[in-house]
Amino acid sequence: MTRSKSDLDLHGRSESYFPEAPPDAVAYPETTEEVAQIVSVCARHGLPVIGWGTGTSLEGQAQASSGGIAVDFSRMNRVLEIAQEDMTVRVQPGVTREALNEELRATGLMFPVDPGANASIGGMAATRASGTTAVRYGTMRDNVLALEVVTAAGGILRTGTGARKSSSGYDLTGLFVGSEGTLGLMTELTLRLYGQPEAISAAVCGFETVEQAVQTVIDTIQCGLPMARIELMDTDSVRAVNAYARMDLPEKPHLLLEFHGSPGGVTEQAESFGALAADHGGSGFDWATRTEARTALWTMRHNAYYAILAARPGARAVVTDICVPISKLAQAIEETRADLQEAGVPGPILGHVGDGNFHAVLLVNESDPGELARAKAAAARMVERSLALGGTATGEHGIGVGKLDYMAREHGTGWAMMGAIKAALDPGGIMNPGKLVPPAG
Amino acid sequence: MTRSKSDLDLHGRSESYFPEAPPDAVAYPETTEEVAQIVSVCARHGLPVIGWGTGTSLEGQAQASSGGIAVDFSRMNRVLEIAQEDMTVRVQPGVTREALNEELRATGLMFPVDPGANASIGGMAATRASGTTAVRYGTMRDNVLALEVVTAAGGILRTGTGARKSSSGYDLTGLFVGSEGTLGLMTELTLRLYGQPEAISAAVCGFETVEQAVQTVIDTIQCGLPMARIELMDTDSVRAVNAYARMDLPEKPHLLLEFHGSPGGVTEQAESFGALAADHGGSGFDWATRTEARTALWTMRHNAYYAILAARPGARAVVTDICVPISKLAQAIEETRADLQEAGVPGPILGHVGDGNFHAVLLVNESDPGELARAKAAAARMVERSLALGGTATGEHGIGVGKLDYMAREHGTGWAMMGAIKAALDPGGIMNPGKLVPPAG
Known part of the structure; x- marks a missing residue:
């Protein structure tokens, strides 16, 4: 536990435009039991508890809006067990997605969810993150199979089992995924893994209008083409990456694509996509199976945020x-x-x-x-x-704090229902207060 | 609303071995508002409310264990809206999966979840059903995108939106799916659809041992072969279907398979599978793209239950x-x-x-x-x-009532958490009492 100014400042900052809101102290637990002790103490004293992964959330989810203890999971970052035959992995919340995939590399398996930032798996689950590959592999909702959670009372709970599916009771795993730390702290996650694709190809294709690009996407999905990634950049984004990465894409909307499968499969997918794109005026369709060309393409896409920032x-x-x-x-x-x-x-x-x-x-x-x-x-x-x-x-x-104002409009009475669930599971209101649910009445 | 003896008897019966437990009355609402009125009245009088689809649940989920009103959705069985481009459909809970797919046929889309019985979509969602195609298309958890629900207080709630994914708040849709009518009654469901595959092939393959068959399945999934169905029948099941359907499969464990994709894709999948099966001693591998041969195969699988019953x-x-x-x-x-x-x-x-x-x-x-x-x-x-x-x-x-005894063992303190959620959302305990959660008390 530390109260050093630099630690407090770091944990009060966010990636976006929100004012700083530092916690009163930062804890660096190394075990589930330590997390449970921290939460128990906070529960006794009515002190807020805020989970912290890598600080890459974009709506101020990890800010200490009412002070309290930030629980930084950077020391709980181990890959605990790779179950090769079950194609699952058990991890601590602090491991980042890149570190996880590094550990998986030699197994032939991968964890595909990719929100761009090298976020922690715990943070990704808490935010129900997704990203470029969700169109094929789903979001965190689809890929977290089981959890260990420290509850608001400081107890240790296990949700889910090692089975791939279940109809045994309420889906508590699904309730915690996306709850932004307001119901408990995830201390262990079992994730679904996928085989590393035998072959990968990537492609880029320009369109005269966004409408045409989107219509191509709709047709692609209707045909059941199992796209691994299908990303749009509008003309302004293309200009920005051209300038930043010294590319020379035509200044019009583009789709960036990736195909995963067998060698024959990715060829067939790319050709099918090319035909659909041509129907909608797609031009400059170019696909590559070479790793370097693919890497250049996705580096450009991942750096698009910085390219856009650099444009001004x-x-x-x-x-x-x-x-x-x-x-x-x-x-x-x-x-x-x-x-x-x-x-x-x-x-x-x-x-x-x-x-x-x-x-x-x-x-x-x-x-x-x-x-x-x-x-x-x-x-x-x-x-x-x-x-x-x-x-x-x-x-x-x-x-987080950024979109709280829209909850009532989006969910209607469902927002009050979320509040009722929160009150039932965290009656003291200590878990990440000020986020997601209606203010306690 | 009826209290005729035949209606009460029908709604007290189940597909399985449970003793009959008829309700006090059966309601046949035609609109969401009627459902809300029924639940409101029951809430005022503390009367149990039990949803009823087609009565095909296998653990006594729809039995009126403490009497009350069975809400039979057979008159709320319409397909409300097919959104072709979004590949979604909005349905009433009483439509059966076969009727839904009949309505979808001309659109080129399908709803693949197939638990065997021609269950109602509402019942399938309430049970978090899956079946033969879950390996490829997921379970009801993965395919219900949004709901309209009548709450325990008789209010009307909408969960989810028309978007394919969201990180906006707790996953209420996911909470209701699999809740077996204990939190509210689904009155409308938005489902994810898939393109009807361009090509389908089916196959059957015998193995000397269950172990070899399972090892083939594991390899198949690790290779990322996108199997649409992969079913095991043990030797006793094979004997039963041989006798019932006049088949002549060798008396050993068999895998039954289906591949969906492009014509080239299904060929490639079948050949890849054949090679994996041969590695594990698979024999008699035979695949067919003809519709009649496929239909015979899956009719046999779907009738396996009756074949087994007929064996004794x-x-x-x-x-x-x-x-x-x-x-x-x-x-x-x-x-x-x-x-x-x-x-x-x-x-x-x-x-x-x-x-x-x-x-x-x-x-x-x-x-x-x-x-x-x-x-x-x-x-x-x-x-x-x-x-x-x-x-x-x-x-x-x-x-249902059949597996309540294992909830504490499987979920530990999670079962009490389910009880806390139930108490928060149905404080009167009127929604399908006696099922799923711990006895109130």
């Missing part, structure tokens, strides 16, 4: 994400683009279009408070647009 | 299902077979081996109470074996 020197980003029914995706993107243009907010758009999920990176000059206000207002309109189109306030970044 | 004329079945980590599957099956043999209980085994899930159909002469007792004891040992091997008490049949 000195700017800070308000990053927001929404997710709509895919039939409404082109409309949502076009309306967002027109809105940002009218509001004078630079905001390249990119996203996981196979899921109907996209991000706008709103660039803000920090020294101009008017700009931040305009960007936040535009982000709010994005969420309202999403809800009006039958979508959700967030596809993968979560609620 | 006049017998009744105690059907039970467990699900273990796949690495423990061969052991679980072998130990179960030895146990049944020793106990003198005829019990062919068959199952969804890609998920580690299998069923034993224990044949009981009803006029001999000793036999029923021995079969129930053997079924109990199956569950204990499953839990000892890191599995679950039920992969897909659910808890």
Whole structure:
């Protein structure tokens, strides 16, 4: 446990534009039992407990809004057991997804969920994260099979079993995944693994309009093509990565794709996709099975955030994400683009279009408070647009403090139901207070 | 609303061996509002409310253990909206899976979850059902995207949105799926659909031992072969279907398989599988793309239950299902077979081996109470074996009244947590009392 200023400052910061909110102390437990002791003490004294992974959440989920103890899982970062035949792995919450995949490399297995940042697995589960590969492999909801949790009373609970499916009782695992630390702290996670694909190919394809790109995605999914990744970059994003990574993609909307399968399978997938793209005016379709070409492509995509930031020197980003029914995706993107243009907010758009999920990176000059206000207002309109189109306030970044205002509108009486569940499982209200559920009445 | 004796009797019966437990009355609502009115009245009077689909549940989920009103959804059986581009469908709970797929046929889409019985979609969601195709398409947990629910207070709640994924708050949809009517009644469900596969092929393959068959399944999944179905029949099951359906399969364990994909893809999958099976002594591997041959194969599998019943004329079945980590599957099956043999209980085994899930159909002469007792004891040992091997008490049949005794053992303090959630959402305890959660008290 530490109260050093640098530790407190670090754990009060977030990746996004929220004001700092440091905890009163930071604990670095090394075992589940230590976590249980910390929570027990906090429960006795009514002290807030906030889980901390790598600090890469985007809606201020890990901020200590009312002070309390930040439980930093960086010392609980071990891969505990790889069950090769069951294709599962048991890990501590602090392991990052890159470290996990490094340990898995020699086994022929992989954990594919990839939110971009090298987040901790515990943080990813708490946020119900997803990312570029969710279109094929699902989100954290689909890939967490079992948990060990320290409850709000300081008890140790196990949810799920080693079986791949179950109809035994309420899905407690699913309840904790996405609960943002408001019901308990995950101290161990059993994850589903996948075989490393025998062959991988990647491709890039330009379109005249976002509408055409999205229509190609819809056709692709309807045909059952098992795309591993299918990402959209709008024209502004393409300009930014061209400048940042010295690429020379034509300045129009692009899809970035990845195919996983057998050598014959990825060829067939790429050819089928090429034909569908051509039907919608896709051009410059180019696919590569060479590792270097693929790596360059996905490095570009992963660096798109930094490329976009670099497009406006000195700017800070308000990053927001929404997710709509895919039939409404082109409309949502076009309306967002027109809105940002009218509001004078630079905001390249990119996203996981196979899921109907996209991000706008709103660039803000920090020294101009008017700009931040305009960007936040535009982000709010994005969420309202999403809800009006039958979508959700967030596809993968979560609620935290950033999107609390939309919970009542999205969930109606369901938000009160979440509050009732919270009150039943954390009557003292110590687990990450101020996040996700209605303020205790 | 009716109180006719035939209606009460029908709704007190179950598919399995449980004693009859009829409700006091049966309601046949036609709208969500009518369901809400019924539940409101019951809430005021503390009267139990039990949802009823088609009565095909296997653990007595829909029995009126303490009387009350059975809410029969047979008049709420419409397909409300097919969203072709979003690949989703909104349905009322009373529609059966076969009727739904009939309506979908012309759209090129399908709802693949197939528990065998022509169950209602509402019942399948309430039980978190799965079946032969879960290895590829997932269970009801994975395929229910949103719900309309009448709560225990008689309110109308909507969970989820039209978006394919979300990190907005607790996963209420996932909480209701598998809750067996103990938290509320589903009155509308939004389901995920899939494209009808361009090509389908089916295959059958014999093995000398269950161990070899299971090892083939493990290799198949590790290779990432996207099997649509992969089913095991043990030697006793093979004998039963040979006699019932006039087949002539060799009397040894068999895998039944189905491949979905492009024409080239299914060929490649079948050939890859054939090679893996040969590595484990598989013989008689035979695959067919002709519809008639496929239909014969899956008709045989779906009729296996009746074939097994027919193997002992006049017998009744105690059907039970467990699900273990796949690495423990061969052991679980072998130990179960030895146990049944020793106990003198005829019990062919068959199952969804890609998920580690299998069923034993224990044949009981009803006029001999000793036999029923021995079969129930053997079924109990199956569950204990499953839990000892890191599995679950039920992969897909659910808890109902049949498996309540194992909840504490499987879930530990998690069972009390389920009780706390139940108490928070149904404080009067009127929703399907006596099922799933600990007795109030």
